[in-house]
Amino acid sequence: MKAANKHSKIIHAATKVFAKKGFFNARISDIAKEAKVADGTIYLYFNNKFDILISVFEEEIGALIEQVKKLLAAEDDPRKMLEIFAQKHLTVMKKNKNLAEVIQIELRQSAKLIKDYRNNKFSEYVNIISSIIKLGQEQNIYRSSIRPGIAKRAFFGALDEISRIWTVGVTTEYTVEETTQQVLEIFLCGILEPEAALR
Template identity: 90%
Template sequence: MKVSNKHSKIIAGATKVFAKKGFFNARISDIAREAKVADGTIYLYFNNKFDILISVFEEEIGNLIKQVNKLLAAEDDPRKMLEIFARKHLTVMKKNKNLAEVIQIELRQSAKLVKDYRNNRFSEYINIISFIIELGQEQNIYRISINPCIAKRAFFGALDEISRIWTVGTTTGFTVEEITQQILEIFLCGILEPEASFSYTIN
């Protein structure tokens, strides 16, 4: 087994264990068992359980940032850019329910642990939203009175909450496209300049 493969297996195993048991209840042995490596192997790559949690955010969210930025690079309309962000986030959360669970629950439960961790990928990720809003304000599409720092959390909060339908086992017939449409219509009605009307339609 290659070194990089072991590292990836530990990250994947930890994400699953954290989602199932919670960060505080999870043990290194649980993660090792899920990753199919020896307990001691974990410490070749990580100092402790918290280090693993941070690495989950760094690597999984880092991959998501790359995917989102690649999609955004081909679009210059801030309204469509918010759509791209929402659609991609919901698609990934639906596909990777364990990651969604870790983001939704562990990020909150472990807030005291991560509050001193400044250079994290999660902050970089949601800052993409504020960048899009600022871009829209420069183009007189989004209202200048909107605070991008507040708006980014409101927008991500909506995506985060709606993702719970997949992590808590709620059954729904709604597709990612339909949910994206609803969130965009609700959110854009609140931040658009009156003359910058926008009708969202699924392509």
């Protein structure tokens, strides 16, 4: 097996193990077993368990960033751009429930470990939202009184909480498309300039 493939296999296995057992309860041996490699093989690619967790965020979120940016590059309406971000995020979280679980739980439980790790993809990912808000403000579509840094957390928080619909195994008739539109309807009513709402 090529090194790149083995590295990727370990990342996917770790995502599954972290989602199932949690970062603190997961062992390197659990990840090795899931990846079908020897325990020692893990250390050829990663220094420790925390290194693996950071790599999960870096690689999985990194791939998502590239996909989102590619979709946004073809759009210049900030309202449509928020819709694109929301729909892509929810689609990926519904498809990759293990990643959704890791984002929802480990990002919070492991916050003390991650707080000193500044150059992370997760921050870059959420900052896409604030950049869209700023663009909308420049175009007089979003209210200038809205703080992009707060808005990005409110918007992502809504998406993150809603994606739990699929990760907790609750049977629901909500589609990604309907869920996206509901979030946008609620959110945009709060940040649109009155004039823009009439356009």
